[in-house]
Amino acid sequence: SDSPQLEALRKRGYVRLGLSNEPPWTVIDAEGRTGGAGPDLTRAVFQRMGVRELAGVLSTFGALIPGLLARRSDAISSGLFIRPGRCQAVAFSEPDLCDREALLMKMGDHPTLRTYRDVAADASVRIGVPAGGTEQREAQAAGVPADRLLPVPDGPSGMIMLRAGRIQVYSLPASSAQHLADLWQGQKFSLVLVGGTPVMCAGTAFRPDATALRNAYDRVLATLKSDGTYDRILRAHGFDPGLARGHTRRELCGEE
Numbered sequence: 012s013d014s015p016q017l018e019a020l021r022k023r024g025y026v027r028l029g030l031s032n033e034p035p036w037t038v039i040d041a042e043g044r045t046g047g048a049g050p051d052l053t054r055a056v057f058q059r060m061g062v063r064e065l066a067g068v069l070s071t072f073g074a075l076i077p078g079l080l081a082r083r084s085d086a087i088s089s090g091l092f093i094r095p096g097r098c099q100a101v102a103f104s105e106p107d108l109c110d111r112e113a114l115l116m117k118m119g120d121h122p123t124l125r126t127y128r129d130v131a132a133d134a135s136v137r138i139g140v141p142a143g144g145t146e147q148r149e150a151q152a153a154g155v156p157a158d159r160l161l162p163v164p165d166g167p168s169g170m171i172m173l174r175a176g177r178i179q180v181y182s183l184p185a186s187s188a189q190h191l192a193d194l195w196q197g198q199k200f201s202l203v204l205v206g207g208t209p210v211m212c213a214g215t216a217f218r219p220d221a222t223a224l225r226n227a228y229d230r231v232l233a234t235l236k237s238d239g240t241y242d243r244i245l246r247a248h249g250f251d252p253g254l255a256r257g258h259t260r261r262e263l264c265g266e267e
């Protein structure tokens with residue numbers, strides 16, 4: 012039988028989705044419409060569950076989980092990586108979107124930088140990272156001091172900081188970095204994958220008391236993964252639909 016949470020969403024007719032504007036994971040267009048791989052996939056899942064509409068609730072990455080827990084959203088679908096620490100706070104779906112981490116630099120600048128440890132070791136390098144995101148944690152863990160680790164609210168800000176020399180490196184997922192490099196093609200930027208970090212996989216996140224809703228979501232997600240819908244949506248946004256199939260929530264949460 013269906014969860015009371017799902018019944019309530021059906022009655023209301025829409026699900027409030029916590030989002031951070033980071034193409035191609037999440038794309039807010041000029042008319043304010045919500046798209047991108049995460050929201051498009053989540054919309055398809057909820058439509059099959061009988062919830063027709065999606066209402067975006069925007070914030071930085073670091074504010075997504077607090078917003079969900081404070082009931083400003085019903086779920087998060089914005090490429091929120093499934094990480095052990097986050098699994099303590101929210102109930103993730105099975106993985107949906109996966110990507111590698113990248114470093115974006117001005118072409119020719121710091122050609123030997125490959126890892127967050129390299130950044131930590133070079134006192135002349137300041138690194139920009141999505142505010143409250145995984146890159147911030149990883150860079151911190153690798154020993155990058157706070158005065159050289161700058162939270163960036165969104166992609167355009169990061170590119171302006173990079174161009175102005177406020178930061179020398181901007182770290183974010185490879186698909187996001189590629190999107191920005193393409194947008195700013197007039198200026199030359201180069202992109203390297205971060206060495207020593209695993210493939211990161213995201214999931215849709217629910218409040219910890221909403222596991223029945225999460226389980227219903229997972230059942231539909233599995234159907235979309237087998238009927239071609241999932242592959243079509245991921246490919247439309249440049250994601251590899253094969254990557255998430257090699258991973259599970261259990262493994263990404265560090266439970267095995």
Ligand code: 6CS
Nearest residue numbers: 090091092141144145146
């Ligand atoms: O989940 C995260 O922490 C990261 N996810 C994406 C899609 N971009 C940056 C953010 O740090």
